[in-house]
Amino acid sequence: xxxxxxxxxxxxxxxxxxxxxxxxxxxxxxxxxxxxxxxxxxxxxxxxxxxxxxxxxxxxxxxxxxxxxxxxxxxxxxxxxxxxxxxxxxxxxxxxxxxxxxxxxxxxxxxxxxxxxxxxxxxxxxxxxxxxxxxxxxxxxxxxxxxxxxxxxxxxxxxxxxxxxxxxxxxxxxxxxxxxxxxxxxxxxxxxxxxxxxxxxxxxxxxxxxxxxxxxxxxxxxxxxxxxxxxxxxxxxxxxxxxxxxxxxxxxxxxxxxxxxxxxxxxxxxxxxxxxxxxxxxxxxxxxxxxxxxxxxxxxxxxxxxxxxxxxxxxxxxxxxxxxxxxxxxxxxxxxxxxxxxxxxxxxxxxxxxxxxxxxxxxxxxxxxxxxxxxxxxxxxxxxxxxxxxxxxxxxxxxxxxxxxxxxxxxxxxxxxxxxxxxxxxxxxxxxxxxxxxxxxxxxxxxxxxxxxxxxxxxxxxxxxxxxxxxxxxxxxxxxxxxxxxxxxxxxxxxxxxxxxxxxxxxxxxxxxxxxxxxxxxxxxxxxxxxxxxxxxxxxxxxxxxxxxxxxxxx
Ligand code: GTP
Ligand code: MG
Numbered sequence: 349x350x351x352x353x354x355x356x357x358x359x360x361x362x363x364x365x366x367x368x369x370x371x372x373x374x375x376x377x378x379x380x381x382x383x384x385x386x387x388x389x390x391x392x393x394x395x396x397x398x399x400x401x402x403x404x405x406x407x408x409x410x411x412x413x414x415x416x417x418x419x420x421x422x423x424x425x426x427x428x429x430x431x432x433x434x435x436x437x438x439x440x441x442x443x444x445x446x447x448x449x450x451x452x453x454x455x456x457x458x459x460x461x462x463x464x465x466x467x468x469x470x471x472x473x474x475x476x477x478x479x480x481x482x483x484x485x486x487x488x489x490x491x492x493x494x495x496x497x498x499x500x501x502x503x504x505x506x507x508x509x510x511x512x513x514x515x516x517x518x519x520x521x522x523x524x525x526x527x528x529x530x531x532x533x534x535x536x537x538x539x540x541x542x543x544x545x546x547x548x549x550x551x552x553x554x555x556x557x558x559x560x561x562x563x564x565x566x567x568x569x570x571x572x573x574x575x576x577x578x579x580x581x582x583x584x585x586x587x588x589x590x591x592x593x594x595x596x597x598x599x600x601x602x603x604x605x606x607x608x609x610x611x612x613x614x615x616x617x618x619x620x621x622x623x624x625x626x627x628x629x630x631x632x633x634x635x636x637x638x639x640x641x642x643x644x645x646x647x648x649x650x651x652x653x654x655x656x657x658x659x660x661x662x663x664x665x666x667x668x669x670x671x672x673x674x675x676x677x678x679x680x681x682x683x684x685x686x687x688x689x690x691x692x693x694x695x696x697x698x699x700x701x702x703x704x705x706x707x708x709x710x711x712x713x714x715x716x717x718x719x720x721x722x723x724x725x726x727x728x729x730x731x732x733x734x735x736x737x738x739x740x741x742x743x744x745x746x747x748x749x750x751x752x753x754x755x756x757x758x759x760x761x762x763x764x765x766x767x768x769x770x771x772x773x774x775x776x777x778x779x780x781x782x783x784x785x786x787x788x789x790x791x792x793x794x795x796x797x798x799x800x801x802x803x804x805x806x807x808x809x810x811x812x813x814x815x816x817x818x819x820x821x822x823x824x825x826x827x828x829x830x831x832x833x834x835x836x837x838x839x840x841x842x843x844x845x846x847x848x849x850x851x852x853x854x855x856x857x858x859x860x861x862x863x864x865x866x867x868x869x870x871x872x873x874x875x876x877x878x879x880x881x882x883x884x885x886x887x888x889x890x891x892x893x894x895x896x897x898x899x900x901x902x903x
Pocket of ligand 1: 561
């Protein structure tokens with residue numbers, strides 16, 4: 349294995365650049381196994397954070413010459429990278445090579461003057477004004493904008509119907525929906541801009557992204573989960589204290605960690621609301637199990653959820669990052685299942701009795717651990733590979749697992765995505781949800797410790813169920829749709845529909861709302877017989893497919 353720093357400093361071809369970008373996003377190439385060393389989660393976070401600190405966000409006039417714009421900014425130092433995007437105006441993200449360039453640009457920037465009063469704040473979010481409006485002819489250049497949104501359903505259907513195979517369909521969906529390099533940069537930049545505001549109260553605080561923005565399963569348009577990390581404040585740089593003296597900061601004490609978190613988030617929420625450039629619709633949701641401040645960052649278009657004191661969630665993101673990067677099939681499968689669930693309203697952006705994307709991801713990981721041979725290792729196995737520096741205990745919970753994913757042996761499983769998709773639906777179409785719990789730590793079903801309809805053990809806080817919110821009827825809807833989808837894929841196998849026919853096929857057929865409609869229609873009319881029919885069909889498929897796989901591959 350070549351050391352990572354060698355890889356990074358080698359002169360880049362376009363392909364190598366793309367590979368590097370994919371690496372730093374935690375994206376393994378799909379289709380073929382990528383054997384280049386993959387970065388640790390902490391390395392990616394550190395690099396991206398440092399990159400964001402050298403970056404500024406600029407609202408530009410619509411008609412602007414890119415060349416002159418870059419020349420103007422280069423007065424403050426060399427520019428490493430830039431792109432434009434549209435969101436209620438034309439915005440530029442400009443990454444300087446050095447952090448000092450940002451300070452230099454800020455030193456020549458004035459506070460906006462207008463009819464309204466302003467609250468002074470020297471942020472890294474600027475307005476660019478033209479001293480003289482351009483003449484119609486001179487500044488007409490059209491600026492290429494980076495796309496920040498996922499494709500429309502129409503475009504997605506077209507792409508899926510034109511794919512060559514079901515495997516190709518899953519990989520296409522992944523390619524179209526995954527976060528782009530620019531979108532990832534914008535996410536880290538937004539965190540960094542919010543950090544500047546929070547730092548007014550808490551110098552040395554850090555705002556870190558977590559959840560799907562960083563765990564490899566983020567889809568264009570997903571929310572931006574942020575964590576306010578105050579741990580750096582408590583760290584002292586001096587290692588030893590001399591003599592018999594020990595210095596402590598005077599601090600205010602409160603009754604519990606939860607109250608401290610609520611108080612901190614409350615002031616940060618006020619601060620974002622009153623002084624945060626581009627922060628709108630600030631809501632403080634402090635009585636939730638995990639208190640948070642929700643707001644929209646208007647310029648980037650991100651819906652942001654800011655939490656504090658939530659280190660376990662960051663560790664969960666790291667674990668999912670590892671699973672997403674271990675095998676190229678994982679992300680393709682998770683994206684398709686999430687998309688399938690969204691298409692059938694199994695998931696929703698409104699909180700409620702629905703399955704969440706996080707739970708669905710856990711279900712896919714669990715399913716992949718159950719294959720023979722497994723596609724993914726169990727969390728317990730990842731713990732056995734950990735060394736001393738990986739040790740991590742948070743609030744008494746053992747969150748230890750290996751952080752260097754290059755030391756995890758690749759899977760010997762060679763099943764196609766098409767087979768895995770079909771088997772996923774069959775597996776959960778027949779899962780004994782009434783008695784069993786899903787547990788990625790051990791990678792096998794456990795008896796349910798409590799009576800919630802769906803029980804998915806929280807991998808680190810093992811007494812908790814991450815899907816406690818899911819109602820029996822939502823679980824039943826999931827099971828019905830999983831059975832129906834397995835059945836559709838099985839029928840296609842038998843009928844061999846040609847990709848050239850105009851009918852939606854494979855994954856496209858599974859995303860059609862008519863599947864859900866026909867199910868609820870059938871349910872209204874004669875619920876039991878329809879369910880039983882599909883179940884019987886599945887059982888017959890199962891026995892024949894077991895025979896087939898024994899015959900063909902000996903698995
Ligand atoms: P999106 O739907 O794409 O936003 O996926 P997400 O993984 O970011 O989910 P979400 O924004 O709902 O939550 C962000 C992170 O919080 C998740 O990735 C988990 O790490 C954590 N999280 C979410 N829900 C739960 C839960 O019910 N229990 C626990 N322990 N953690 C959760
Ligand atoms: Mg999220």
